[in-house]
Amino acid sequence: KAGVTQTPRYLIKTRGQQVTLSCSPISGHRSVSWYQQTPGQGLQFLFEYFSETQRNKGNFPGRFSGRQFSNSRSEMNVSTLELGDSALYLCASSFGRSSYNEQFFGPGTRLTVL
Amino acid sequence: GQQLNQSPQSMFIQEGEDVSMNCTSSSIFNTWLWYKQDPGEGPVLLIALYKAGELTSNGRLTAQFGITRKDSFLNISASIPSDVGIYFCAGSPNTGNQFYFGTGTSLTVIP
Numbered sequence: 689k690a691g692v693t694q695t696p697r698y699l700i701k702t703r704g705q706q707v708t709l710s711c712s713p714i715s716g717h718r719s720v721s722w723y724q725q726t727p728g729q730g731l732q733f734l735f736e737y738f739s740e741t742q743r744n745k746g747n748f749p750g751r752f753s754g755r756q757f758s759n760s761r762s763e764m765n766v767s768t769l770e771l772g773d774s775a776l777y778l779c780a781s782s783f784g785r786s787s788y789n790e791q792f793f794g795p796g797t798r799l800t801v802l
Numbered sequence: 803g804q805q806l807n808q809s810p811q812s813m814f815i816q817e818g819e820d821v822s823m824n825c826t827s828s829s830i831f832n833t834w835l836w837y838k839q840d841p842g843e844g845p846v847l848l849i850a851l852y853k854a855g856e857l858t859s860n861g862r863l864t865a866q867f868g869i870t871r872k873d874s875f876l877n878i879s880a881s882i883p884s885d886v887g888i889y890f891c892a893g894s895p896n897t898g899n900q901f902y903f904g905t906g907t908s909l910t911v912i913p
Contacts, residue, residue, distance in 0.1 A: 795843055
């Protein structure tokens with residue numbers, strides 16, 4: 689069974705631009721969660737989508753948004769990029785049921801903002 | 803967001819030694835997960851725990867869900883060089899699918 693895939697793997701943008709990252713979950717998984725990982729803050733939860741609806745949201749500004757499609761694929765968008773947005777963005781998929789909610793991560797997208 | 807207290811922050815051990823690390827939280831969790839992350843890659847799930855007191859093994863790895871439901875432990879026996887990496891704990895209070903992550907334990911194994 690294929691794992692979680694994320695595209696692109698690496699991205700370089702400049703301040704003020706916007707970026708869209710993509711995540712394809714494991715087949716059969718309906719929940720996709722997004723995390724930001726930086727050396728200083730560690731893994732921080734951005735949001736979670738389940739069946740095309742945002743179910744949980746972390747403490748990030750509105751510049752960070754996401755969506756999920758009917759095939760469970762998810763995209764994350766960051767508008768008006770800032771230098772501090774440079775990070776590894778990880779998505780994780782799970783079945784989404786509370787009793788079996790172990791999450792499997794993709795390889796991440798390394799975003800560098802210049 | 804909430805973060806879990808994970809210790810130790812780093813470990814330098816000789817090949818063949820056993821390793822122990824733990825995570826504590828001020829909140830009760832219903833799920834504990836342990837991950838290993840190599841540089842530039844996503845975390846890989848090692849062990850999942852769902853019941854207080856549960857003890858689960860995966861090869862040389864053993865993890866326990868603390869009785870208080872506020873902590874978890876990971877042990878690695880007879881460490882080998884490929885155990886090198888950063889180990890993370892993650893806990894979920896079962897409100898939806900939101901997980902909180904520990905700050906990580908960096909493990910170095912000296913051959």
